[in-house]
Structure formats: structure tokens, C-alpha cells
Amino acid sequence: MINQRILAHFQESAELKSNAAAELVQPIAAAVELMFSALSNGNKILCCGNGGSAADSQHFAAELVGRFERERLPLPAMALSTDTSIITAIANDYSYTEIFSKQVQAFGQAGDVLLAFTTSGNSANILAAIDVAIERDMRVVALTGKGGGAMNQRLTEADVHICVPHDRTARIQEVHLLTIHCLCDGIDVALFGGDVND
Ligand SMILES: O=C(CO)[C@@H](O)[C@H](O)[C@H](O)[C@H](O)COP(=O)(O)O
Numbered sequence: 650m651i652n653q654r655i656l657a658h659f660q661e662s663a664e665l666k667s668n669a670a671a672e673l674v675q676p677i678a679a680a681v682e683l684m685f686s687a688l689s690n691g692n693k694i695l696c697c698g699n700g701g702s703a704a705d706s707q708h709f710a711a712e713l714v715g716r717f718e719r720e721r722l723p724l725p726a727m728a729l730s731t732d733t734s735i736i737t738a739i740a741n742d743y744s745y746t747e748i749f750s751k752q753v754q755a756f757g758q759a760g761d762v763l764l765a766f767t768t769s770g771n772s773a774n775i776l777a778a779i780d781v782a783i784e785r786d787m788r789v790v791a792l793t794g795k796g797g798g799a800m801n802q803r804l805t806e807a808d809v810h811i812c813v814p815h816d817r818t819a820r821i822q823e824v825h826l827l828t829i830h831c832l833c834d835g836i837d838v839a840l841f842g843g844d845v846n847d
Pocket residue numbers: 699700701702703766767768769770771772775818819822
């Protein structure tokens with residue numbers, strides 16, 4: 650019955666967040682450091698993902714360019730899933746696999762960060778974007794789940810892999826959203842120190 654299913658979703662989500670925290674603190678902290686250092690050097694963050702993860706990448710960019718919990722200057726972040734003309738032209742003329750990698754080629758510069766969301770770790774267009782980012786001497790923060798899939802073979806030691814220990818896409822995305830907010834908070838704290846009420 651529906652009430653039981655809803656309760657089960659809440660319970661599974663809460664348990665995952667609670668159980669995954671210890672494992673994810675260190676890679677999330679490493680991602681904050683990497684992003685703060687890039688932003689401090691005048692670099693930017695490019696973000697990509699498919700489906701719900703496209704929305705996650707846009708959510709992160711919105712909080713950097715707009716704001717998270719504090720007033721501050723806009724920070725340079727850009728989601729690569731928002732320009733339908735660019736995406737449809739590349740998908741139509743080349744392939745769907747290249748919709749993000751060509752944008753990384755166009756916009757990415759050495760020292761920039763690619764924030765890549767894929768719950769399976771296997772989406773071809775995300776892996777292609779990562780390959781181009783690494784070629785261009787960018788750093789990668791990858792948010793995955795399901796053991797990380799092909800992502801495990803893609804990243805270098807300079808990159809950060811935040812892999813949610815679960816096999817269900819929806820649950821992984823829920824932890825990705827929490828991670829986005831930890832990243833925004835961490836960047837704000839690195840910029841200004843203290844907590845939100847300081
Ligand atoms: O939001 C959801 C499922 O919760 C879907 O839209 C989901 O993001 C799509 O199926 C994606 O294509 C899955 O790709 P990925 O996470 O494996 O890279």
C-alpha cells in the first residue's frame with residue numbers, strides 16, 4: 650500500500666544518508682578544497698549530468714552564480730545541459746556522446762574544474778567530457794554511485810571521486826543533492842569562515 654511505500658522511501662533515504670556520511674566526508678572535503686583553490690585562482694567550474702543529474706548540475710551552478718546561504722559575489726560556474734541549441738546541434742551533427750565533451754573543449758581551460766554527475770558511473774557523454782577535461786589539464790570532481798562503474802578507470806590522482814555506496818539511482822541522487830549543498834557551504838566557509846550566522 651502507498652503509505653508503506655512512502656515510509657519505506659523515507660526510511661531508506663535517511664538510513665543511506667546516515668550510513669554513508671563517514672565514508673563521504675573525506676572526498677567531499679577534498680572536493681571543497683579543490684574547488685576553492687580553483688575559484689581562488691580565477692578558474693571556473695563546469696557541470697554536467699543527464700536527466701535528474703542534469704538538474705543537479707544546474708542546481709549547483711545556480712547556487713554558485715546566485716547564492717547559497719550567504720550574500721556574496723557571484724562565483725563562476727556553468728551547467729552544460731542548459732543550451733538546447735548547442736546540445737541539439739552537437740547531438741544531431743555528431744553524437745549524443747559528444748554533447749558535453751565539445752562544450753568542455755570550447756569552454757574549459759587549464760585549472761578549471763569539471764563537476765560530473767552520473768549515478769552509474771557509466772554514461773558515455775559524461776566519460777567523454779571527463780577525458781577532454783583531463784586532456785585540458787582541468788581537475789574533475791565525479792559524483793557517482795553503484796560502485797563507480799567505468800569512472801574508476803577514468804580519474805587521475807589529482808581528481809576526486811565521491812561514490813555513494815548504494816545501487817538505487819533515486820537514493821544516489823538524493824545523496825548527490827546533499828553533497829551539492831555541502832560543497833556550496835564548504836566554499837562559502839572557505840571564503841568567509843565561520844557558520845552561516847556569523
Ligand atoms: O532522475 C532520474 C532517475 O531518478 C533519471 O532521469 C536519470 O537521471 C536518467 O535515467 C539518467 O540518464 C541516468 O544516467 P546516469 O546517472 O547513469 O549517468
